[in-house]
Structures are given as C-alpha cells and as structure tokens.
Amino acid sequence: MTKKDYYDILGVGKGASPEEIKRAYRKLARKYHPDVNPGDKSAEGKFKELNEAFEVLGDPKKRTQYDQFGHAAFQQGAGAGGFQGFRGFGGGDFSSFEDIFSGGFDDIFNVFSGMRGETRRRAASGADLRYDTTITLEEACSGIAKEIQVPRFEKCSACKGTGAKSGTAKKTCPKCSGTGQVRQVRRSFLGQMITIGMCDKCKGTGTIIETPCPTCSGSGRVRRTRTIEINIPPGVDDGSHLRIAREGEAGMNGAPSGDLYVVIHVEPHNIFDRYENDLYCKTTIGIAQATLGDEIEIPTIKGKAKLKIPPGTQSHTIFRLRGQGMPDLHGRGKGDQQVKVVVEIPKSLTKKQKELIQKYADETKQEATIGKGFFDKMKEYF
Ligand SMILES: [Zn+2]
Ligand SMILES: [Zn+2]
Incomplete structure (x- = not known):
C-alpha cells in the first residue's frame, strides 16, 4: 500500500512554514473530527491520516527526516521515536481536541460547550469580575444608565496582548512544538498509559516570549480602571445581576476576557x-x-x-x-x-x-359586641 504524501494530506506545499502547517491541520481537523462526524468512518479515517501527517510535519525534527527519507523514515513500527500518539481513538486519546478548538473559535465552542474544549477555554480566558452597585427603588422602577469604575486587567496596547516586545515575535515552544501539551508514556501493571500534561516551558500556551514587552512585563495585560456604562433595566430587584459579556479581565497572553457581573442592590425605601x-x-x-x-x-x-x-x-x-x-x-x-x-x-x-x-356614644348606645363568627370558632375548640 502506498501511503499518501503528508504534505498532500494537509494540502500544503513542501515549503510551508510551521504556522501554515498548523493552520492547515487545525482547519481540516475541525472538519473531520470524530465528535463532529459521529459514526462517519471515512471522516474518522481522514482524521487519523491528518493526525499522522501533523505528527510528522508539525515537528521540525521529524519533518526533516520525512523530507529526506519519506515514509521509510517512520516504518520501524509503533514506539519508534515516540511516534504512536494519535493512532487509537478508543482510549481517550483526544489530546488534539482542545488544541484544535482552542484559539478564538467561539462558534465552535458553543457547539461543544460542556465538552472538553470548554474547560480549556475557561482556564485560558480572563477572570470574571463582580461589581456591586446600589440604586434606589425609584431608579429600579424607571431603570437607569450608570457609569461604573471597574479596576481590571486589560489587554496591553503596547504589545496587543501578545506579551512580546513590539517588533519582536513569539516563538513556537521547542519543548511541545507549539501544542502546549506534553505527553508522557508510562508503563504500569495495567499496560501502557499515556498521560497528557501542560507544557511547563510555555505554561500551555505553545509559544515562548524571548523579549518581553516592557509595558506589561510579558503578561500581555495591564491594570487599568475603566469606566463602563451599564443600563439597568426597569423592574430589577434587590440581588438581580447583569452579565456584561467580555468586560471582565483580559486573559493572559491575549486570551479572551472574562465576563463582568454587576450585582444590583436596591436600597430599602422609607415608604414602600x-x-x-x-x-x-x-x-x-x-x-x-x-x-x-x-x-x-x-x-x-x-x-x-x-x-x-x-x-x-x-x-x-x-x-x-x-x-x-x-x-x-x-x-x-x-x-x-x-x-x-x-x-x-x-x-x-x-x-x-x-x-x-360622649354625645355620639349616648346617641348610638354602642356597646362591645362579639361577632357570631367568633362564637362558631369557639365551639370548635370545646
Ligand atoms: Zn505588553
Ligand atoms: Zn511548550
């Protein structure tokens, strides 16, 4: 069986840059991922093929070997050079999933919310913020536009949130080849186990910064107090909250911001x-x-x-x-x-x-009376 050329599988030229390869892989992997095509054997086959191609072309060292020797470079069988990662689908070996779906594909995340991608996204995006504000009952009745001052971390404008000094670029992490994850194969009495952990060199981001941005010291964010106008709708009650999407803290290294939750307190009223x-x-x-x-x-x-x-x-x-x-x-x-x-x-x-x-009393001869209903009730007791 002649194997398909890895460059053809990914649809890129032989001179493609690592970024182009990664992009091509992500695009196709999203299309053929088994979770997107449940039960579709041909998509599953395609997906395996893609992963195999990317395992090689996504790794500079393996890519060089492949360029020199073709498929022959990798025919020693499983285990050689740690090159068996993506083959099986049964054993929870979906490490690629998060990787494929990370990076701002919000529409995709919504489809998969609650799935693996979601937890990764939460971890990566900035913290949600809570802001408490107090309004009067009159304001709660009519609704009110309010300006609030929110101290928060924002995306650093000097480096556009990348953390790398303006004019310099981030480098693909050499330890994890940009995946942000490291795989460890361990042998236990149950057999071979593959564990996937966050790459410690790049803290899971897949990139490293050589020259940090001086404004934000490489974090990609700066602390600022921002004035945000909020519209409190008529009818809010004490303890209601407003969620203002993406007005929370900026994520690290350009990751999306968290949400801002404004908790509304309504002052007690002296009449109502x-x-x-x-x-x-x-x-x-x-x-x-x-x-x-x-x-x-x-x-x-x-x-x-x-x-x-x-x-x-x-x-x-x-x-x-x-x-x-x-x-x-x-x-x-x-x-x-x-x-x-x-x-x-x-x-x-x-x-x-x-x-x-007294005159009124004399006129009406009013006396205390106990209503009939009262006696009926009393009878029930005796
Ligand atoms: Zn910066
Ligand atoms: Zn890394």
Missing part, C-alpha cells in the same frame, strides 16, 4: 416595601374620615395619587391601586400598589371633643 412587583405602604386616617369617607393624597413611586376612602371604612382595609407598582423586568406589565389604611384612635381629646364623643 416591595414583594414581587407589588409595592406596599401604610397610611393612617382619623375616625371621622373613616366613618364619613374622604379623599386623601397618597405617595406613589412615581409621585402622588388620590385615594378615595369610602364612608364606613374599617381599619386595616387594603386598597389596591392597579398598575402603580413596579414594572415587570421581563416586560410583562406592572405590579400594583397596595395601601393599608389604619384608622387612628385619638389618645387625648380636648374637653370639647370629649363631649362630642
């Missing part, structure tokens, strides 16, 4: 209590207002409103003002304002007031 989208408040009226009826002015979150007290209003009656509560955060209408009316009994009276009340 909130429960879900309804607002609760209490007002007091006198016995004459309760008895004869009145129209009173009450506060609302947006200003003032008139509330009609019908004659004969009992203490602790709750009146509902429709639509005067908080707007729903998801745009589903508005809550109500509930007003509890408490009738205040005067504690001290002038002589004249006393006489009038």
